Amino acid sequence: MDDPNRFMNQSSLKISFLETFDTYNDAIFRFCLVKTSNKELAEDLTQETFMRYWQSLSDGKEMSHTRSFLYTIANNLVIDWYRKKKSASLDALSDEGFDPEDTQLLSVQKQAEFEEVLSTIADLEEKDKEVLLLRFVEGLNPRDIALMHDETVNAVSVRISRALEKVQKKLHV
Amino acid sequence: MTDKNTTEYLERLKSVSMPSSVKARMRDELSSYADFHAPAAATSTKTSFGPNYFFDLLSRNMGVALVVLLLIGTGSVSLFADRLLTGGVPQSPAVDGPDADTLDAVAPMYMEIESPSAEPSAAPALMYSKSTEAGSADTKMVPRMQSAEQLPLLIRIQDAEDRIARAKSALAQSSALSGEDKAEYVARLDSAAKLIADAHALAANGSQSIETQEHAESLLEQGLTLTILVEDSTGI
Numbered sequence: 001m002d003d004p005n006r007f008m009n010q011s012s013l014k015i016s017f018l019e020t021f022d023t024y025n026d027a028i029f030r031f032c033l034v035k036t037s038n039k040e041l042a043e044d045l046t047q048e049t050f051m052r053y054w055q056s057l058s059d060g061k062e063m064s065h066t067r068s069f070l071y072t073i074a075n076n077l078v079i080d081w082y083r084k085k086k087s088a089s090l091d092a093l094s095d096e097g098f099d100p101e102d103t104q105l106l107s108v109q110k111q112a113e114f115e116e117v118l119s120t121i122a123d124l125e126e127k128d129k130e131v132l133l134l135r136f137v138e139g140l141n142p143r144d145i146a147l148m149h150d151e152t153v154n155a156v157s158v159r160i161s162r163a164l165e166k167v168q169k170k171l172h173v
Numbered sequence: 174m175t176d177k178n179t180t181e182y183l184e185r186l187k188s189v190s191m192p193s194s195v196k197a198r199m200r201d202e203l204s205s206y207a208d209f210h211a212p213a214a215a216t217s218t219k220t221s222f223g224p225n226y227f228f229d230l231l232s233r234n235m236g237v238a239l240v241v242l243l244l245i246g247t248g249s250v251s252l253f254a255d256r257l258l259t260g261g262v263p264q265s266p267a268v269d270g271p272d273a274d275t276l277d278a279v280a281p282m283y284m285e286i287e288s289p290s291a292e293p294s295a296a297p298a299l300m301y302s303k304s305t306e307a308g309s310a311d312t313k314m315v316p317r318m319q320s321a322e323q324l325p326l327l328i329r330i331q332d333a334e335d336r337i338a339r340a341k342s343a344l345a346q347s348s349a350l351s352g353e354d355k356a357e358y359v360a361r362l363d364s365a366a367k368l369i370a371d372a373h374a375l376a377a378n379g380s381q382s383i384e385t386q387e388h389a390e391s392l393l394e395q396g397l398t399l400t401i402l403v404e405d406s407t408g409i
Contacts, residue, residue, distance in 0.1 A: 014207045021203055026190040033189065043191065047199050054207050056394060064391040072395060076361075076402045083354065083406065113185045121183075136183040150364045168179050 017057055020066060021050050027067070027138050028074050034118065034133050035078045035126070045081065049074045068148045071134065075148070120170050128163035135160050326376045326389060333369045333397050337362050340400060343409035350407060358403050365403070368396035 028049050032042035052073045053066075121129050127149070134140045134148075142156045149156065191199075341362055344355055372392035375385050403409075 010211050017207055018200065018204060021200060025196060029191045030186060030189050034186065043195060047202065050203050051206055054203065054210065056398065058210055061394045064387050069395060073398065076399065080402065080406045114189055117183060117185050132183055133186065136180045137186045150367060164179055167183070171179065
């Protein structure tokens with residue numbers, strides 16, 4: 001089959017790639033930041049995610065679900081990083097706390113809000129945390145999330161609902 | 174707290190973003206990375222019309238270039254094209270003027286260069302059928318195009334399946350990984366295998382649409398990426 005990318009020259013492919021970066025860099029960064037609680041690491045993983053994405057593009061692969069594909073790459077990079085470093089679990093890192101001063105991302109008020117939300121969801125299972133982020137922060141629908149996690153749409157919907165209930169309980173305590 | 178309030182609470186995370194300076198630096202680095210790792214297909218098919226283009230063409234395809242030169246020199250390009258569009262067989266009325274002899278002399282040469290073993294009346298008709306009126310040649314062309322399109326995808330899917338099998342085998346033999354790590358990586362390879370199996374099922378469907386084909390390509394791509402990430406992480 002003729003691959004459309006084959007007929008793209010280097011310049012147009014690169015423009016498309018950089019547009020994808022402009023569109024999704026914050027989303028991928030948030031994803032990595034919530035999963036690692038480390039700003040520098042999240043930045044590095046974001047960059048690495050887009051490098052891997054470029055490798056796929058330059059191999060002539062066509063991406064029909066770019067965003068899901070980027071999250072899949074980012075998720076695997078996060079897992080690999082923890083495995084390679086043999087560091088503490090994500091839960092342990094969350095217990096250490098998230099230092100908003102370290103992020104230098106936002107106003108003091110926004111940083112406080114972010115820290116509060118992050119601490120609220122810190123005790124959730126990784127997948128619960130992830131589906132909440134993808135559904136309510138990044139706006140992915142359950143079908144896209146199901147594709148990423150290799151689960152059924154129903155399973156993802158149930159997971160979202162249960163994770164939401166857990167957050168509600170924590171907020172009531 | 175209602176569901177709505179809870180989701181609004183979570184949506185606070187939307188305000189988190191990378192600083193502009195970091196984005197700009199990252200964009201520059203990715204741009205340089207993209208330049209350095211240029212796509213193979215794009216560079217290999219790149220065509221430039223610089224001052225040496227004509228001589229490059231001559232050196233690469235001397236025979237065809239000589240025929241083109243000859244035709245341009247005798248002013249017979251349009252007549253020759255007419256004959257090709259009708260199948261390369263002299264079907265048009267007799268050509269008046271001194272160019273007719275040249276045309277008859279050159280046409281067999283062209284056929285030999287392009288397709289030494291093909292039947293002169295059949296092959297060009299199929300090749301150029303899309304330029305002519307719709308007819309039986311077009312209907313013959315469709316199944317040939319379908320099989321040519323499906324074959325590379327199925328082969329790539331088969332390659333991916335073999336690759337996953339090799340990765341699993343290497344994982345099983347690896348002594349550098351703990352049992353827990355192996356189990357995790359095997360689970361990820363299973364996920365990749367499932368994506369590729371789905372791609373296989375779609376690609377093997379003879380009546381697939383372009384969207385289905387694209388979906389199969391996408392599934393294959395995701396499965397391959399998962400496999401490559403496992404290979405990279407484990408060094409297998």
